Every structure is written in C-alpha cells, then in structure tokens.
Amino acid sequence: xxxxxxxxxxxxxxxxxxxxxxxxxxxxxxxxxxxxxxxxxxxxxxxxxxxxxxxxxxxxxxxxxxxxxxxxxxxxxxxxxxxxxxxxxxxxxxxxxxxxxxxxxxxxxxxxxxxxxxxxxxxxxxxxxxxxxxxxxxxxxxxxxxxxxxxxxxxxxxxxxxxxxxxxxxxxxxxxxxxxxxxxxxxxxxxxxxxxxxxxxxxxxxxxxxxxxxxxxxxxxxxxxxxxxxxxxxxxxxxxxxxxxxxxxxxxxxxxxxxxxxxxxxxxxxxxxxxxxxxxxxxxxxxxxxxxxxxxxxxxxxxxxxxxxxxxxxxxxxxxxxxxxxxxxxxxxxxxxxxxxxxxxxxxxxxxxxxxxxxxxxxxxxxxxxxxxxxxxxxxxxxxxxxxxxxxxxxxxxxxxxxxxxxxxxxxxxxxxxxxxxxxxxxxxxxxxxxxxxxxxxxxxxxxxxxxxxxxxxxxxxxxxxxxxxxxxxxxxxxxxxxxxxxxxxxxxxxxxxxxxxxxxxx
Numbered sequence: 160x161x162x163x164x165x166x167x168x169x170x171x172x173x174x175x176x177x178x179x180x181x182x183x184x185x186x187x188x189x190x191x192x193x194x195x196x197x198x199x200x201x202x203x204x205x206x207x208x209x210x211x212x213x214x215x216x217x218x219x220x221x222x223x224x225x226x227x228x229x230x231x232x233x234x235x236x237x238x239x240x241x242x243x244x245x246x247x248x249x250x251x252x253x254x255x256x257x258x259x260x261x262x263x264x265x266x267x268x269x270x271x272x273x274x275x276x277x278x279x280x281x282x283x284x285x286x287x288x289x290x291x292x293x294x295x296x297x298x299x300x301x302x303x304x305x306x307x308x309x310x311x312x313x314x315x316x317x318x319x320x321x322x323x324x325x326x327x328x329x330x331x332x333x334x335x336x337x338x339x340x341x342x343x344x345x346x347x348x349x350x351x352x353x354x355x356x357x358x359x360x361x362x363x364x365x366x367x368x369x370x371x372x373x374x375x376x377x378x379x380x381x382x383x384x385x386x387x388x389x390x391x392x393x394x395x396x397x398x399x400x401x402x403x404x405x406x407x408x409x410x411x412x413x414x415x416x417x418x419x420x421x422x423x424x425x426x427x428x429x430x431x432x433x434x435x436x437x438x439x440x441x442x443x444x445x446x447x448x449x450x451x452x453x454x455x456x457x458x459x460x461x462x463x464x465x466x467x468x469x470x471x472x473x474x475x476x477x478x479x480x481x482x483x484x485x486x487x488x489x490x491x492x493x494x495x496x497x498x499x500x501x502x503x504x505x506x507x508x509x510x511x512x513x514x515x516x517x518x519x520x521x522x523x524x525x526x527x528x529x530x531x532x533x534x535x536x537x538x539x540x541x542x543x544x545x546x547x548x549x550x551x552x553x554x555x556x557x558x559x560x561x562x563x564x565x566x567x568x569x570x571x572x573x574x575x576x577x578x579x580x581x582x583x584x585x586x587x588x589x590x591x592x593x594x595x596x597x598x599x600x601x602x603x604x605x606x607x608x609x610x611x612x613x614x615x616x617x618x619x620x621x622x623x624x625x626x627x628x629x630x631x632x633x634x635x636x637x638x639x640x641x642x643x644x645x646x647x648x649x650x651x652x653x654x655x656x657x658x659x660x661x662x663x664x665x666x
Contacts, residue, residue: 160345162325163300165233174352175382183223183387195293197230202291207262207276211236214258218242219266221387224280225366228264234297238307241367245648248272254317308369310471319522320471326516330474333377352382359384361407363398363417368649369471370444374411395420399432406436414445416650422454439463445651448579472543473513483557490515493549498535504551511547512540565594567602570632580628586614589644591657605661606635609644
C-alpha cells in the first residue's frame, strides 16, 4: 500500500462506504458515491487523453464536482489544477498554457478560453458520468505521483507548486490526523476511519485556494464530513446558516477578510443562529489580527480559535501563540542573508525556511525553483518569502512577506503590522498598506481603508491611533478611504490593486 492520495482515499471509501462525506447546496454524497462518481469522471477524462502526469483545470465555484475532479485526476495519476475564477481571459490563457492543461472541467457560469476538451458541470457533466464505467480498473499508482497547486500570492503571475503525493499528504492534507500526530501506516488510516467519530467541517474558502483544498482533503482522509460554502461570493450569513443546518463543529477560514464579516454577522444578529455545535475556528493562508481574535473571543467564548502559518511552498508550519508569534518545530528555521541561523532574542530579521517534506519545485520554472529551494546546513530548504525574528524562547515573530515590504527613509516596514494597528481602531473594517514612490522617503507608507457601515473616521484620527500602536515612521502618511478593500477570492490581499487605489501605478 502506498501513500498515494488516490489509494488512501479509496481505502477510506472502502472502510466507511455509507458514511456521508461531502455536502454542497442540495447535493450530499457518501464516500461510496464520491468514489464512484470520481471513477466515472476519470474514465471520461482518460478518453480525452488525460493520463499519468497530465494536468486538468478545475474552473468552478465550490461544488461537489470540484472534489470529484480532484479525486478523478489523482486516480489517473494526473493532477487537478486550481483555476482562479476571478481571472480575466489573458490571465486564464497564461495559466492554461503555463500548466500544460489537457482538459478543463468548468462551471456553467464560465466559458474558458481553452482550445482542448472541456466539460461543463451540469447536464453535460452528468451525461459524461452516466456513459462512463464506475469500475476502478486504473493502473497502479506511486508515492511520487504529482500534486500541483497554483498560487498567485500577493504579487506576480500565478505559479504552480509541484509536490509528491506522499509529501503533500503529510505536509498539507493532515497526515490522516488533522492537527495531531500523523498516522504511521495506511492500515492505521483505515483503522482510524473505522473508529472515526462524527465531525463536520465547514469549508468557507474556495476550493481553488490551498486552505480550502487541504482541510477538505484532511476531512476525507479522516472519514469526516466536509460542508462546502457554496455560491459565487463569500456570504457570512450563509456560512452561519450552514453551521446551524449541518451542525458544523469547525470552520475553516482565511484571515480577517473572512473572520471580521463572520464576527460582525454574529454581533448584528445575536439570537439568529444556533452555534452550539461549533468547537473551533481555524484560519490559514493569511494571519488573523489581534482585533479579530478578540472579537471572536467575546462572541464565542467557548470556541477555540487557531491561527496557523504556512504556504503553498511549505505546507503547514506552525500555530500562533499570541499576535504574530508562532510555535514551530525543528523542521523550521529563520536564516540571515548568509544562510546562518538568526540567533534567538537578537532582534535580527531573517527569512523563514522549512525543510523535510517540501515541494519538488515550481512547475516549468527552474530559475524560481533555484531561488526558493536552497541548500543550507546540508539540507534542502524552502524559502517562500516570509520574514521573521526569533524570540528568546524559540518562537518566531512573523513580520510578513519580503516582496510587500516597504522601504521608507531606510527603514523596512512590513505592511501587516501597520494593517493590524489600523484594524484595531473600532471604525475600521479592513485595511491594506502599500508603499508609494516618494522623492524624500523613497517610499511613503500609504493606507487603503474601508470603514464599518455607519462609522466615521478621519485620516488624522487614524494616524493618531496608529502612533499609539506602532513606531512613528510606520504610521501611514496618507489614508485613502474605499468602499471595499481589494482582496483575492481566498481573502489574501491584492496589493497591486490597492496601490492603484492609493494613487500608485500598481507595479
């Protein structure tokens, strides 16, 4: 038995075939049904030329068909490529070409600019499944079959991060025991599934984002149930409707962009939903601000809020203690520019790195692979771009991505720290901070701010507030108010658009 994720999913499906595993809108699937539908889709895709090391695009909002395509691709030793549904045609064409897509499965809302075979979810999709075999007559698979995740990050064109199945299973998909010690064997995975207690995850992010995929996959490998937040847009009230309807035990979210609307919806409707089933809220992909954590603590005092740290290039790395301090294990380190470890308590800023189970590299990009995956201390490390200091106790204080760092008057300023300060003001709903060209300072710190409905604040008031939170040189020299702060569908910041809104060129 391998650590191939298709093999592992089939093992769980055979162990608990009649257990419900996936819910989206009115569609509910058991493990047996998901496995059979994925088999049928795999046979249809094979007829279109999909095979080992092929890539298919999945271009759709959250739905059960998204995960069917994900599993079907793995069954063929191929990989499903996540397509950002906000991309315009030029970005889509770039992604389709860069990923060498063989086929695209897409929602009825989209018309992909793709010359190869496509399959539209709906009647066409169901007809393809009905005419295909439900059997599992696929070739043997291996641990080193490929999983790929395309990520746009906060800057630049999308890039595909390529993983081996066995590494991805442990680094990203929970290792069979989400948030606990991983299983030691596939047989233990089956035993866990057989004895699994009922537990329901609400997956709030889109599946085209890593956080959505990873926690959904983790739920399936543990024989749990995943409820997908359906719809074209994030809707906080709909999320709480699903919590009540499905008695969800855990919510998976991405940072403040989801946390604050969810908390505000609860605050505005204190008696509307039964949230007694909720045990935990987990955030990944973007950090939670202290203000957001405090709001959840006041509204849901018995719910554990976990803020995790990681990236497409590292998988899971650690969990927050307080603020932006994270506990990490010995596969993580912070290195200076000479690839020497930053000394704890020194205050020196370095680059966060992870070793052990890390990606193969970037698909079709050997130069970026060489810049990101580097030898140090006789090991291969992934340096995704996060900057941090190391505390005396060995925890790391995460500062932010180096690519977004602002250089003003010779001082390095990480936007996330200033954003946290702004969001601690009671009138501020969301904020992004960027650097705009400045003849005197090189770059001037500039904020793009969305206020809460009905709230008021002036730039001077927010600047005065920030001076009580951060050093004076970090205080925004300009504040631009907008109706909505630009973010990606996953909740990650869109700094390029924020720069344009603030009066820059977006470069």
